[in-house]
Amino acid sequence: MKYIVKTEGMGCAHCIKRVTDSMNALCAKIDSIELNDISVEFSGDAAELREAIEDLGFDVISIVQA
Secondary structure: OEEEEEEEOOOOHHHHHHHHHHHHHOOOEEEEEEOOEEEEEOOOOHHHHHHHHHHOOOEEEEEEEO
16 A cells, blocks of 8 residues: 655755655555655555654654555
């Protein structure tokens, strides 16, 4: 399932790398990632994505299925 995730607090390339590493650990495939915008293919549910991103210290504003 494809999800579009809007975040707050991702301000640099290091932030993007941390989120990318976290998504890889979940076996989620990132379609695109920019500051505060993530498009990801993931077989789990949105709550797992939210938890993984918030555990890194970023705020999740919304997660919608695309």
